[in-house]
Amino acid sequence: MKWTTDLYLKGLGVLELVENAQQVVEDWLHRKRGQHGGLAGKTAIVTGGNAGVGYATAEALLARGCSVVLAVRDRGRGDAAAARLAATAAGSGGSQQLGGRQRKGGSSGGQQAGGAAAQGSTAGGGPQQAEAAPEQPEAAQVAVEILDLAILSSVRAFAERWKASGRSLDLLVCNAGIMVPPERTITADGFELQFQSNYLGHFLLANLLVRQHQRQHAQHAQQPAQRASGAAGGSQGSGSGSSGPLRVLFLSSMTHIGGDLSDLTDVPYCRRPPWNTFAAYCNSKLCTLLAAKHMDRLLARAAPSGDGKRDAAVAVHPGLVNTALAAGYFKQMPPKLLRPLTDPFFTHVFCPYMLRSPEAAAETVLYAATAPADEVGGRYCGTAPRVTRHSAAADDPQVAQRLWDLSAHLCQLDADDLVS
Numbered sequence: 001m002k003w004t005t006d007l008y009l010k011g012l013g014v015l016e017l018v019e020n021a022q023q024v025v026e027d028w029l030h031r032k033r034g035q036h037g038g039l040a041g042k043t044a045i046v047t048g049g050n051a052g053v054g055y056a057t058a059e060a061l062l063a064r065g066c067s068v069v070l071a072v073r074d075r076g077r078g079d080a081a082a083a084r085l086a087a088t089a090a091g092s093g094g095s096q097q098l099g100g101r102q103r104k105g106g107s108s109g110g111q112q113a114g115g116a117a118a119q120g121s122t123a124g125g126g127p128q129q130a131e132a133a134p135e136q137p138e139a140a141q142v143a144v145e146i147l148d149l150a151i152l153s154s155v156r157a158f159a160e161r162w163k164a165s166g167r168s169l170d171l172l173v174c175n176a177g178i179m180v181p182p183e184r185t186i187t188a189d190g191f192e193l194q195f196q197s198n199y200l201g202h203f204l205l206a207n208l209l210v211r212q213h214q215r216q217h218a219q220h221a222q223q224p225a226q227r228a229s230g231a232a233g234g235s236q237g238s239g240s241g242s243s244g245p246l247r248v249l250f251l252s253s254m255t256h257i258g259g260d261l262s263d264l265t266d267v268p269y270c271r272r273p274p275w276n277t278f279a280a281y282c283n284s285k286l287c288t289l290l291a292a293k294h295m296d297r298l299l300a301r302a303a304p305s306g307d308g309k310r311d312a313a314v315a316v317h318p319g320l321v322n323t324a325l326a327a328g329y330f331k332q333m334p335p336k337l338l339r340p341l342t343d344p345f346f347t348h349v350f351c352p353y354m355l356r357s358p359e360a361a362a363e364t365v366l367y368a369a370t371a372p373a374d375e376v377g378g379r380y381c382g383t384a385p386r387v388t389r390h391s392a393a394a395d396d397p398q399v400a401q402r403l404w405d406l407s408a409h410l411c412q413l414d415a416d417d418l419v420s
């Protein structure tokens with residue numbers, strides 16, 4: 001990274017911290033959860049849902065009656081998170097409190113994706129209810145599925161299991177991420193770790209799932225009778241048969257401004273010395289933002305004109321958030337010798353008081369998930385919640401197209417599995 005870019009980023013970082021501090025105050029003043037309607041009875045996948053912003057997003061979705069699949073790389077951490085989420089949901093009054101929509105008695109519709117273990121269905125949502133049970137709210141479910149974005153075959157396997165489950169998908173939150181690993185690491189697929197974990201894995205996942213959704217939607221449209229009977233079970237339900245619009249969210253970051261894709265052929269590998277771990281993170285986040293915008297352009301083009309209820313892709317900047325990722329980044333800034341002194345400052349003062357809470361950040365994510373497609377499709381939703389600024393580089397459709405084509409090539413994605 002050039003020293004001028006470095007200086008520019010530091011300046012922006014300070015500005016971001018000031019803005020973020022304002023946001024922290026606003027979050028504190030408006031501590032109540034936002035409305036974010038229309039989530040009840042829907043199904044979401046949250047990558048990296050076991051920690052940080054992903055966990056808080058899963059919690060917020062469940063609280064609004066949306067079933068969540070935590071797509072995680074570690075079964076133990078995923079199971080522990082799901083158990084905590086289920087306990088929180090039950091503690092807040094079970095399914096009645098989750099805002100589940102009314103449904104007829106019978107199956108809860110909470111299938112597990114490809115045989116994933118249910119990790120604590122919320123109270124009152126057991127799958128074995130009597131046929132003659134009176135109307136009651138459908139309980140939101142939380143489940144765990146293995147997904148390692150740093151292994152492309154794991155992404156493909158996840159998508160295959162999702163397809164086999166027959167479940168429909170309403171919301172995909174491409175959230176998982178890593179930031180500034182100390183060493184340049186190359187994945188088994190041959191790509192720089194941050195590029196693959198933050199960007200390429202999500203690119204593959206989103207394309208596979210969006211194309212599955214589009215096929216399901218087309219099938220649905222061809223079978224009006226089946227659709228009618230599906231509607232009795234809930235047109236927005238978590239079972240198979242529902243095919244409402246799909247929303248895809250990509251967690252980007254203000255650091256995308258430091259991204260530089262002028263040598264696109266090197267970006268996936270970071271072969272050119274000197275390797276700069278922060279520059280690689282910035283690039284992964286710029287790629288993510290470009291992909292979100294490009295995917296939305298393609299989805300908007302494919303949508304029948306009309307009511308605005310279309311599939312949409314949205315980029316999100318959650319703000320600077322008090323998570324392991326942010327804490328790890330700030331803690332490695334001072335020289336190593338000083339860290340025994342500075343670490344406690346970051347842990348006890350800076351991160352809890354200067355950064356947003358994951359719960360507040362989840363409100364921004366939910367805004368991006370529920371605002372009308374015409375309002376947020378292809379936009380970059382930031383703190384407040386509002387559409388926020390982004391770099392000119394993120395707005396270049398030609399770079400976006402080149403990146404899209406390159407990514408499809410790197411993932412060896414068949415034309416039929418690529419959103420186009």
Ligand SMILES: NC(=O)c1ccc[n+]([C@@H]2O[C@H](COP(=O)([O-])OP(=O)(O)OC[C@H]3O[C@@H](n4cnc5c(N)ncnc54)[C@H](OP(=O)(O)O)[C@@H]3O)[C@@H](O)[C@H]2O)c1
Pocket residue numbers: 047048049050051052053054071072073074077147148149150151174175176177178179197198251252253254317318319320321322323324325326
């Ligand atoms: N925190 C901030 O200030 C901030 C600011 C801007 C943008 N963001 C973005 O927000 C997103 C969430 O970050 P966070 O702050 O919540 O971080 P976090 O607390 O560190 O959580 C990251 C999550 O991603 C998962 N993950 C990492 N690599 C993975 C892989 N290869 N496959 C599957 N899951 C993987 C982690 O799983 P393990 O628990 O197994 O490690 C964890 O669940 C990231 O995309 C980040 O870039 C964060």
